[in-house]
Amino acid sequence: MRASTVRRLRLLQQLAQANDLRIVLLVLDGVGDLRTAEQPSTALELASTPNLDALAARSALGRIVPASTAITPGSGPGHLALFGYDPLAPECDIGRGVLEALGLGLELRPGTVAARGNFASVNAAGNLTDRRAGRIPTEEGVRLCSKLRGALAASPGNELEVEIHPGEGYRFVLLLRSPDGRRLGAALADTDPQKPGVPPLELHAEDAESAETARRLEPVLAVLRTALADEPRANAFLLRGFSLRPELPSFGVLYRLRAGAFAGYPLYRGVASVCGMEVVECGKRIDDLLARVEERWSDFEYFFLHVKQTDMAGEDGNLAAKVEVLEEVDRALPRLLELAPDVLAITGDHSTPVPMKAHSWHPVPLLLHSPVCFVDETERFDELQASRGHLGTFASAELMGLLLANAGKLLKFGA
Amino acid sequence: MRASTVRRLRLLQQLAQANDLRIVLLVLDGVGDLRTAEQPSTALELASTPNLDALAARSALGRIVPASTAITPGSGPGHLALFGYDPLAPECDIGRGVLEALGLGLELRPGTVAARGNFASVNAAGNLTDRRAGRIPTEEGVRLCSKLRGALAASPGNELEVEIHPGEGYRFVLLLRSPDGRRLGAALADTDPQKPGVPPLELHAEDAESAETARRLEPVLAVLRTALADEPRANAFLLRGFSLRPELPSFGVLYRLRAGAFAGYPLYRGVASVCGMEVVECGKRIDDLLARVEERWSDFEYFFLHVKQTDMAGEDGNLAAKVEVLEEVDRALPRLLELAPDVLAITGDHSTPVPMKAHSWHPVPLLLHSPVCFVDETERFDELQASRGHLGTFASAELMGLLLANAGKLLKFGA
Numbered sequence: 069m070r071a072s073t074v075r076r077l078r079l080l081q082q083l084a085q086a087n088d089l090r091i092v093l094l095v096l097d098g099v100g101d102l103r104t105a106e107q108p109s110t111a112l113e114l115a116s117t118p119n120l121d122a123l124a125a126r127s128a129l130g131r132i133v134p135a136s137t138a139i140t141p142g143s144g145p146g147h148l149a150l151f152g153y154d155p156l157a158p159e160c161d162i163g164r165g166v167l168e169a170l171g172l173g174l175e176l177r178p179g180t181v182a183a184r185g186n187f188a189s190v191n192a193a194g195n196l197t198d199r200r201a202g203r204i205p206t207e208e209g210v211r212l213c214s215k216l217r218g219a220l221a222a223s224p225g226n227e228l229e230v231e232i233h234p235g236e237g238y239r240f241v242l243l244l245r246s247p248d249g250r251r252l253g254a255a256l257a258d259t260d261p262q263k264p265g266v267p268p269l270e271l272h273a274e275d276a277e278s279a280e281t282a283r284r285l286e287p288v289l290a291v292l293r294t295a296l297a298d299e300p301r302a303n304a305f306l307l308r309g310f311s312l313r314p315e316l317p318s319f320g321v322l323y324r325l326r327a328g329a330f331a332g333y334p335l336y337r338g339v340a341s342v343c344g345m346e347v348v349e350c351g352k353r354i355d356d357l358l359a360r361v362e363e364r365w366s367d368f369e370y371f372f373l374h375v376k377q378t379d380m381a382g383e384d385g386n387l388a389a390k391v392e393v394l395e396e397v398d399r400a401l402p403r404l405l406e407l408a409p410d411v412l413a414i415t416g417d418h419s420t421p422v423p424m425k426a427h428s429w430h431p432v433p434l435l436l437h438s439p440v441c442f443v444d445e446t447e448r449f450d451e452l453q454a455s456r457g458h459l460g461t462f463a464s465a466e467l468m469g470l471l472l473a474n475a476g477k478l479l480k481f482g483a
Numbered sequence: 484m485r486a487s488t489v490r491r492l493r494l495l496q497q498l499a500q501a502n503d504l505r506i507v508l509l510v511l512d513g514v515g516d517l518r519t520a521e522q523p524s525t526a527l528e529l530a531s532t533p534n535l536d537a538l539a540a541r542s543a544l545g546r547i548v549p550a551s552t553a554i555t556p557g558s559g560p561g562h563l564a565l566f567g568y569d570p571l572a573p574e575c576d577i578g579r580g581v582l583e584a585l586g587l588g589l590e591l592r593p594g595t596v597a598a599r600g601n602f603a604s605v606n607a608a609g610n611l612t613d614r615r616a617g618r619i620p621t622e623e624g625v626r627l628c629s630k631l632r633g634a635l636a637a638s639p640g641n642e643l644e645v646e647i648h649p650g651e652g653y654r655f656v657l658l659l660r661s662p663d664g665r666r667l668g669a670a671l672a673d674t675d676p677q678k679p680g681v682p683p684l685e686l687h688a689e690d691a692e693s694a695e696t697a698r699r700l701e702p703v704l705a706v707l708r709t710a711l712a713d714e715p716r717a718n719a720f721l722l723r724g725f726s727l728r729p730e731l732p733s734f735g736v737l738y739r740l741r742a743g744a745f746a747g748y749p750l751y752r753g754v755a756s757v758c759g760m761e762v763v764e765c766g767k768r769i770d771d772l773l774a775r776v777e778e779r780w781s782d783f784e785y786f787f788l789h790v791k792q793t794d795m796a797g798e799d800g801n802l803a804a805k806v807e808v809l810e811e812v813d814r815a816l817p818r819l820l821e822l823a824p825d826v827l828a829i830t831g832d833h834s835t836p837v838p839m840k841a842h843s844w845h846p847v848p849l850l851l852h853s854p855v856c857f858v859d860e861t862e863r864f865d866e867l868q869a870s871r872g873h874l875g876t877f878a879s880a881e882l883m884g885l886l887l888a889n890a891g892k893l894l895k896f897g898a
Binding site for chain 2: 103108138139141145155156164167424451452455456460
């Protein structure tokens with residue numbers, strides 16, 4: 069990790085002390101939006117949010133920059149930053165295979181290597197004719213994964229523990245673990261040549277550890293290839309995004325917090341679990357999350373609540389839908405306030421402006437409520453008011469420390 | 484370069500992708516100004532700028548900090564920061580000799596060492612009587628440089644390629660290149676003792692590479708000394724600011740941009756050329772620049788336009804002149820907008836407040852216009868409105884990434 073981040077996390081770890089106060093981080097995924105010529109008001113500006121407005125009036129507002137000025141983060145980096153980690157550090161890199169596995173809700177123990185798989189079609193000469201096997205339906209992928217698992221079970225003596233999980237359509241996930249404790253390497257190039265007319269690529273390792281992993285993986289892949297040989301369409305497979313689960317210091321170790329993640333979508337549950345949070349099974353809407361938060365209120369000092377629908381509406385370019393989600397959150401807010409969290413932050417992991425139909429780099433509005441947050445003059449939770457708030461504009465990765473401080477969980481530095 | 488800068492530039496390089504969208508950076512040199520008891524309004528506030536105002540109303544405003552809080556940059560660092568480089572990194576240091584050479588419009592190939600020269604006067608004992616040779620006129624300097632060149636041509640066998648170029652008055656520039664490819668060192672102390680009554684200093688090298696350069700330079704300097712010995716006034720010379728042309732990764736490599744520099748003054752052309760921009764020959768006023776930009780509109784994706792007169796008016800302490808330049812720029816603005824740049828930024832390399840008659844450290848107002856810039860509530864391009872803009876206040880070196888992002892030239896980071 070970057071020296072500055074290591075220093076910041078070490079400092080937090082050194083100063084953090086446990087107490088009973090409860091912190092709630094409510095992430096409205098992709099909440100930030102744009103004012104443009106065609107869309108003169110943002111979703112936050114348009115939404116009728118009396119409860120959020122009332123809370124803003126007795127809170128401090130500000131803005132956070134997810135990764136770095138001008139950098140648009142994916143969901144992984146966006147959330148790691150909210151959790152206090154440096155999203156640009158190599159140690160925080162969540163590879164494509166790991167992300168796919170987390171997105172399927174798979175448990176990734178430390179040391180696991182994950183890769184994304186595509187079922188594919190090859191001709192008699194072994195050359196690819198379709199990199200997606202004619203986009204077979206999910207049921208077909210499920211059947212093929214069962215078949216592959218059966219083939220592996222029938223050929224013992226493998227030097228790797230292998231799991232194969234179906235994804236959507238032609239996609240699957242391959243998980244590798246070392247039964248003997250030897251570290252696996254994930255510096256393995258994709259076997260997908262990215263074009264038809266050529267055979268899938270051989271495994272190519274970029275360092276010694278990964279070469280040893282490749283040597284142990286080769287016989288496994290041979291079994292899988294043989295098992296698919298008689299398939300009419302999906303008679304081959306391609307592997308991409310080999311990656312190791314990141315090894316991050318946990319919330320408990322860093323911040324002395326028992327942390328619970330309340331998220332309806334697997335990717336976010338996965339990222340939270342990598343940070344050492346307990347993942348609580350939840351539905352997908354804010355009311356589903358709150359029902360579980362209420363049940364588990366005595367079990368944690370930190371609650372990560374993830375609302376996905378703001379981002380989905382942004383990605384769809386659907387302003388009305390984004391407004392509606394915000395109003396749904398607003399209606400649910402009193403239920404959350406009823407729990408009387410000592411510190412409540414409402415923000416996003418990045419902006420997903422409706423006019424862009426994609427994640428963006430724009431700073432994300434932040435509302436912070438605590439008895440010591442500094443009640444500024446902002447009276448509404450939206451982008452422009454946030455840009456005038458008392459908290460100013462700062463890196464998302466610094467938010468975690470601010471939450472701890474507001475909860476009285478950080479000792480004084482020096483005398 | 485600083486680790487953080489290297490990382491930022493690497494990240495931009497990793498995420499940058501070419502597209503056809505065009506970015507224009509219009510630099511109003513030294514545009515930022517001050518409100519003081521004696522000067523209650525800034526030049527931007529006083530100028531009648533209907534076109535800039537209209538643009539500001541549909542753009543985002545903010546402020547950039549050129550080098551670092553409280554640090555007043557020269558023109559070199561000020562511009563390198565606008566181009567995305569860390570102006571405080573040793574690799575970005577543009578030494579005095581190189582700056583003087585660039586200011587004369589000299590071509591500096593990689594590996595060239597440049598030094599500033601003064602013609603000077605010494606008495607019979609060899610002690611300095613005038614460090615500027617009685618401030619001889621430029622024509623006299625031109626004659627002396629010819630004489631020196633002739634003397635060098637008449638004494639073959641030098642181990643260095645040497646160029647001597649007259650500057651203003653008593654000043655000249657010495658350029659050194661290695662004909663055999665051995666690297667030259669520029670860690671050579673000034674030979675100017677900074678006071679009369681003593682002889683010029685000997686060449687003093689601060690590292691081994693520079694000691695070797697000094698060994699090869701000594702016979703050259705002996706030839707030059709002999710050539711001047713019979714001069715009535717300028718019978719000696721002093722050398723200062725030995726420096727190597729900085730070797731920066733270019734705009735093409737870093738940002739995948741074809742970049743054109745449109746600047747009427749040689750120093751800015753020189754700095755742009757060091758960054759790998761194509762330097763387009765231009766007149767000195769905004770209309771001259773625009774005429775060339777129009778001609779070359781299809782040749783570049785990035786256009787650097789440099790207006791010098793705002794800085795000159797500031798240095799002269801001439802508020803009316805600064806206002807007049809801004810109004811001239813405002814009148815020219817529709818012509819620039821007619822080209823429909825996809826991203827347009829208007830800012831300065833630093834402030835040159837009229838009351839200070841000098842560069843200063845004050846943040847510089849920035850106007851950013853693009854389809855996704857976030858239209859904030861600012862309605863005029865001036866210092867105070869800029870301080871309330873949606874872009875906030877950030878380091879000049881981060882502007883380049885923001886321009887790329889607004890032009891859709893940066894991929895998402897992580898998934």
